[in-house]
Structures are given as C-alpha cells and as structure tokens.
Amino acid sequence: MEKERQVLVIFPHPDDEAFGVSGTIAKHIQNGTPVTYACLTLGEMGRNMGDPPFATRESLPHIRKQELQNAAKAMGITDLRMLGYRDKTVEFEPEDKLAQHMGELIKELNPSLIITFYPGYAVHPDHDATGAAVIHAVKNLPEQQRPKVYCVAFSNNCEEEIGAADIVHDVTEVADIKLNTLKAHVSQTQLMIKEMEESLKKQDPAVMARINQERFWTYQFD
Amino acid sequence: MDIVMKEQVQLALDERANKDVYVHLETTNGAYASHFDETFFSSGAYIRNAKLKYIHSKIAGNGPYRIGLKTDIGWVYAEGITHYEIDEHDRLLMAGHDFNGKLAVSLEISETPFE
Ligand SMILES: [Zn+2]
Secondary structure, eight states, rough: OOSOOOOEEEEESSTTHHHHTTHHHHHHHHHOEEEEEOOOOOOTTTBOOOOTTTTTTTTHHHHHHHHHHHHHHHHTTEEEEEOOOOTOOOOGGGGHHHHHHHHHHHHHHSSSSSEEEEETTSSSSHHHHHHHHHHHHHHOOOOOGOEEEEEEEOOTOOOHHHHSSSEEOOOGGGGGHHHHHHHTHHHHHHHHHHHHHHHHHTHHHHHHHHHHHHEEEHHHHH | OOOOOOOHHHHHHHTTSSOEEEEEEEEEEEEHHHOOOOOOOOOOOOOOEEOOOOEEEESSSSEEEEEEEESSSSSEEEEEOOEEEEEOOHHHHHEEEEEEEEEEEEEESSSSOOO
C-alpha cells in the first residue's frame, strides 16, 4: 500500500466505511498517515430497528452518531466530521452547493488521497450523489493539484461497465480492527456479524477474501 | 417501542386532535431492495414536519393496524403499524416493522417540530 500524506474519506452514512474500507483506513493510520472521515448524514433513515425494536425513527440518529464515534475510535480516526445532511436526501441537495462543500473540505485538508463512492455504481442514491459531488469538486481543481480518488463500487453491473478494481488491499493483518469497526455499528451490523463470524470459523475462502481484500477503482478524470 | 395496544393508541391520537401538530410520515422498502432483487419495484414516500390539525382519528384492524387522521379538507393514513411509543418529548411515535425487524412504515405526531 502506498504511503499517503493525508487521506480524506467521504461517505454519506455512518457504516459505509465499515465493510469495504475500515481495514485500509486502519493501515493508513498505522503508517502514520492522518485520516479524516467526513460523514454526511447520521443514517437517520436506517431500517434495522431490531426485534423487539431497540430504536425509533427519532432515537436512531443519536444511536448511530454514538456508533460512528465508536467506530472512528476503533479505527484510530481522530478527525471525524459529521456534516449535518439528512439520510436519503443527499441527491436532492443542489449539486453545485454540495460540490462546493466538498471542495472546501479538500482545500482545508489538502489530501493526497480521497476515498469515496463511485458515482453511478454505488447503489444507494446518497452514495452516488456523494461520489458525484466529490468528483465534481476534484474536477474543479487544476489538474496537477488533484488528489488521487479511490472509489468504492458494488452495483450489480459495475465490473461489466468499469472493469475490475485496480487497487486491492490485503487487510488481513488488521482484521481485528475491521471486526471491531463493524461491531461498533451494532444497530446496523448485528445480523451480518453473526453470519460473518460463522463463516470465519469455517474459514470459508470466498467470505475470507471478501473480508480481507478491500477493492477500489481509481477514478480516471479524462 | 411496544406492540400496539389499540385503546392506548386511540387515546393518544385523541389527545392530539384539534391542535396544530407536526407529522412525520414515511414508507420504505429500503434503498437496496432492487439491488438484491432486480425484479423488485422499489417505492416509498416521506414527509417530515408537515404541520396540520386533525379533527378525527381512528386506529383500525387487528394488527398490523391502519391509522387514519381526518383534517378539515383531507386525510392522512398509514398502514402496517405494529409498534408505538410516547417518547420523552411526549411525541406519539408509531411504526410498522417487517418480519426481520426492519422499519417499513412510520407515522409520528408531535406538538413541536421534529429535529
Ligand atoms: Zn450507505
């Protein structure tokens, strides 16, 4: 993994980093690279309420905010920004304003690497809108000042259309940090963790690969 | 939240009638429904802090329940309500959770605006 000067992670939901990126974040932090995590919403519209329900529509954002802070701590992130947007409304924000907001963050932090979602290939409308705003903001920079952008993609058609991921990080050595990050988002990941721990016990190779390899697509600006 | 007790919910609805209230109403299949099943037609609607006054209300059905609010010139209703709670801000929070505990519908009534 290349050593970076500063990493900026931009996602719309508190658990977006957990499954696909937390190992990479942990490794950057272990390398001594400062990582800022900017999270646009508090996942107010999450649907997992538990059975019996442990949360309401109104208490969920408070729970997820705490979980996000716990997750940041698990990864070693000390600069966590909560940007105050609302879940499922990001795509309806004025795009140039959102891009401007992202641009201000980029200007302030001057990252050498940004990690976000691949617009159009990230399934949730908030994911696509966030990725698009980040790309828009980076495009506004003069070419030689643009940081690298690694995108996360997982739509059913993504490999067909944008090919295989060009960046694959093996994060086996920080697997415990990754598991703790997932566990921090307990309201959203409870069911998934149960399944994961079963597969881990069995060392199911397909699942091991999914957990231990984090995949990114470098965004091509031209 | 507790499983809906019909009489309790009706009482809570009645208490909030004939005054200005703020309403949150939402239905959702989740943003991933069509990702996991491409034949699934995803739909939903959401309104937060609709200010209105209802003059009549009723909870109907044997569970999951239907709830209707009649205003001077229209209606609000929700279907599939399974749970309710009156929270620490005296807001009436109602929701329908599917068989996996996922929220599918939510109807909430408050005398102060929601955050
Ligand atoms: Zn998300």
